[in-house]
Amino acid sequence: MSAEKAAKPKVSIIAAISKAYQDIFAEDPKVITLGEDLADPEGGGIAKITKGLSTSFGDDRVRSTPISEQAIMGAAIGASLAGYKPIAEIMLMNFTTVAMDMIVNHAAKLRFMSGGQTSVPIVIRTMTGLGYGSGGQHCDYLETWFAHTAGIKVCAASTPEDAYGLLRSAVEDPDPVIFIENLPTYHAPMAFELPDSSHRVPLGKAAIQREGSDVTLIAYARMAVEARAAAVQAAEQGVSVEVIDLRTIAPWDRETVLASARKTGRVLIAHEAVKEHGVGAEIAAVINEELFGALKKPVKRLGGAFSAVPYSKPLETAYAPDAARILAAIIELAK
Amino acid sequence: MVATNQYVADSATLLEIYKRAALLKANDERARKVILSGQIAMVYYSYRGQEIIPSVMGQLLRDDDTICTIYRGIHDMLGKGFPLRPLWAELAGRVTGSCKGKGGPMHLTYPPKGIMVTTGIVGSSAPIANGLAWAAQLDKSDRVSVCTFGDGASNIGAVHEAMNLASIWKLPTIFVCQNNLFAEHTTFEKMTGGQNIAGRAAGYGMPGVRVNGNDPEEMYSAFAQAVARARAGEGPTLLECMTFRFFGHNFGDDDSYIPKDQKAAAMEADPVPALRARLIADRIASEHELAAIEADIEAQIDDALEFALASPWPEPDDLRFDVFEKEIAA
Numbered sequence: 012m013s014a015e016k017a018a019k020p021k022v023s024i025i026a027a028i029s030k031a032y033q034d035i036f037a038e039d040p041k042v043i044t045l046g047e048d049l050a051d052p053e054g055g056g057i058a059k060i061t062k063g064l065s066t067s068f069g070d071d072r073v074r075s076t077p078i079s080e081q082a083i084m085g086a087a088i089g090a091s092l093a094g095y096k097p098i099a100e101i102m103l104m105n106f107t108t109v110a111m112d113m114i115v116n117h118a119a120k121l122r123f124m125s126g127g128q129t130s131v132p133i134v135i136r137t138m139t140g141l142g143y144g145s146g147g148q149h150c151d152y153l154e155t156w157f158a159h160t161a162g163i164k165v166c167a168a169s170t171p172e173d174a175y176g177l178l179r180s181a182v183e184d185p186d187p188v189i190f191i192e193n194l195p196t197y198h199a200p201m202a203f204e205l206p207d208s209s210h211r212v213p214l215g216k217a218a219i220q221r222e223g224s225d226v227t228l229i230a231y232a233r234m235a236v237e238a239r240a241a242a243v244q245a246a247e248q249g250v251s252v253e254v255i256d257l258r259t260i261a262p263w264d265r266e267t268v269l270a271s272a273r274k275t276g277r278v279l280i281a282h283e284a285v286k287e288h289g290v291g292a293e294i295a296a297v298i299n300e301e302l303f304g305a306l307k308k309p310v311k312r313l314g315g316a317f318s319a320v321p322y323s324k325p326l327e328t329a330y331a332p333d334a335a336r337i338l339a340a341i342i343e344l345a346k
Numbered sequence: 347m348v349a350t351n352q353y354v355a356d357s358a359t360l361l362e363i364y365k366r367a368a369l370l371k372a373n374d375e376r377a378r379k380v381i382l383s384g385q386i387a388m389v390y391y392s393y394r395g396q397e398i399i400p401s402v403m404g405q406l407l408r409d410d411d412t413i414c415t416i417y418r419g420i421h422d423m424l425g426k427g428f429p430l431r432p433l434w435a436e437l438a439g440r441v442t443g444s445c446k447g448k449g450g451p452m453h454l455t456y457p458p459k460g461i462m463v464t465t466g467i468v469g470s471s472a473p474i475a476n477g478l479a480w481a482a483q484l485d486k487s488d489r490v491s492v493c494t495f496g497d498g499a500s501n502i503g504a505v506h507e508a509m510n511l512a513s514i515w516k517l518p519t520i521f522v523c524q525n526n527l528f529a530e531h532t533t534f535e536k537m538t539g540g541q542n543i544a545g546r547a548a549g550y551g552m553p554g555v556r557v558n559g560n561d562p563e564e565m566y567s568a569f570a571q572a573v574a575r576a577r578a579g580e581g582p583t584l585l586e587c588m589t590f591r592f593f594g595h596n597f598g599d600d601d602s603y604i605p606k607d608q609k610a611a612a613m614e615a616d617p618v619p620a621l622r623a624r625l626i627a628d629r630i631a632s633e634h635e636l637a638a639i640e641a642d643i644e645a646q647i648d649d650a651l652e653f654a655l656a657s658p659w660p661e662p663d664d665l666r667f668d669v670f671e672k673e674i675a676a
């Protein structure tokens with residue numbers, strides 16, 4: 012079953028995230044948000060996700076900040092230590108590099124280092140993704156850095172329903188969560204309904220977005236969109252692909268992944284981040300440890316090139332996997 | 347605006363400040379002794395010489411006021427009321443420590459007394475203190491949020507981002523720079539443009555005051571004013587508290603980079619015995635009373651150390667807990 016083809020009203024991921032904000036702010040007075048340009052006098056954020064929020068819920072809870080990523084993260088951490096649930100927006104994922112100390116040394120570790128006396132229930136929302144010709148410092152996928160850090164959870168949605176449900180779960184989670192949003196697929200109308208306010212997607216649960224029996228295809232974020240398209244084309248060539256969207260990258264859903272890999276014996280993992288030392292390497296290693304004898308082929312990985320994201324269109328296109336390259340890898344694996 | 351010199355430490359207050367300072371001094375002396383004896387192996391950043399600053403802060407802060415401090419911060423915590431048993435058990439790495447042995451001397455935490463974060467990263471106390479201050483503002487509480495850091499930290503970007511944010515948001519954050527004239531082996535003089543940290547506050551539109559942090563009355567007056575300003579919703583203050591550390595950067599390091607006469611003069615002007623002498627000279631307390639207070643402190647430290655060393659170590663399996671709220675699968 013292809014989710015895109017179902018005849019449902021079309022909504023975008025960005026609309027789902029905006030609705031999540033509205034619902035969260037209406038329901039939980041402890042939720043606050045801060046980031047550059049977030050409040051209405053500044054336009055409600057560069058993607059307008061928080062438009063209207065400061066007008067509805069007040070400047071105390073919705074705050075535009077100076078361009079000070081360390082101060083943004085620090086304020087979120089401190090407020091969370093005192094019982095608030097801040098959503099800190101770090102505009103683009105590359106800018107998290109400026110706040111790494113706050114995220115890695117503090118947000119992720121304070122619970123452990125305090126022996127559980129304090130906790131940091133924050134959500135870091137950040138946008139990224141290539142496709143706009145923004146070059147080397149504005150569209151990296153850096154999820155591996157955070158997945159490699161004990162104490163922080165990492166999610167990325169590829170459908171409006173999941174974006175809504177994951178963001179709501181992230182805000183309710185007692186631990187820090189980094190919520191990665193893909194800019195190029197933000198506005199694409201997808202055939203999903205805008206979920207109602209009770210909708211949740213549990214953290215740590217992958218979604219089987221398409222069932223199949225020949226190849227397990229694991230992806231997340233934009234690569235899950237590409238993966239779904241590739242799976243449709245593979246079916247036309249007689250290869251049955253099971254598409255798993257991890258949704259939560261850390262901690263990832265081993266159970267769902269291993270069950271599917273055991274069933275198909277052939278696994279392909281695709282992500283936009285650099286392939287070397289990426290999320291795919293970890294998943295491949297675990298599959299190898301758990302299912303060595305059951306595999307029909309070595310696990311295959313597709314990922315970004317080992318370079319900065321390039322500017323020039325042909326280079327940018329060559330940098331990351333897409334549906335065509337995923338399809339080619341599927342066909343190769345299925346042989 | 348609250349007028350200067352409105353806050354005067356009276357005799358009773360000076361005695362209370364001394365009680366804290368005596369505890370801090372004794373605890374530091376014991377820590378160094380315990381390391382030398384081999385009873386506890388730990389990284390230790392002695393604060394000996396800086397006791398007056400946190401003794402005054404502790405005197406003026408409430409339990410619900412919060413503090414974010416640094417690796418050289420046990421004086422700040424004891425001033426704020428960190429109890430000795432969980433403190434020493436944590437230093438010893440035992441499961442009865444405040445952080446179950448998971449934090450250690452550089453990450454001591456004790457929320458019941460508002461001791462929220464101890465960081466080993468230079469300057470990182472400041473941005474987090476702002477968040478605690480923001481929470482106070484949202485709660486419509488008059489509690490204040492203190493961060494302490496060194497003179498070296500005043501050159502890190504995070505501190506400057508934090509001061510600017512505190513100023514524009516009028517946060518009840520008090521930035522306490524304990525200027526002990528050294529950052530590791532580097533002098534304040536060599537690394538600080540303008541030779542003045544307090545003066546930087548002007549650039550952020552907040553009061554900045556340099557005080558003699560070793561003088562209890564001067565420190566009291568300045569800190570009380572900063573607290574009053576923060577409680578009244580008037581915003582942050584930067585205090586640059588001049589002081590000196592007697593035992594180098596971390597205990598055991600070669601402190602030959604400190605000019606001998608500078609160190610000798612600083613130790614000669616040791617602020618804790620100076621306050622003690624003052625209390626006796628002004629007949630605020632008798633030698634006998636002070637000796638009894640000090641003996642009681644030693645007994646409390648004896649008890650805490652004994653408790654710590656008799657406590658069990660954590661189990662390896664404890665690594666699965668407190669990473670997230672829910673334990674990691676075995």
Ligand SMILES: Cc1ncc(C[n+]2csc(CCOP(=O)(O)OP(=O)(O)O)c2C)c(N)n1
Nearest residue numbers: 418466467468496497498499526528529530
């Ligand atoms: C970001 C960072 N850089 C370097 C260090 C190593 N380091 C630890 S303490 C210190 C000196 C800090 O001096 P200061 O801020 O004056 O505080 P003091 O130790 O004198 O109390 C340095 C460089 C660190 N912990 N964090």
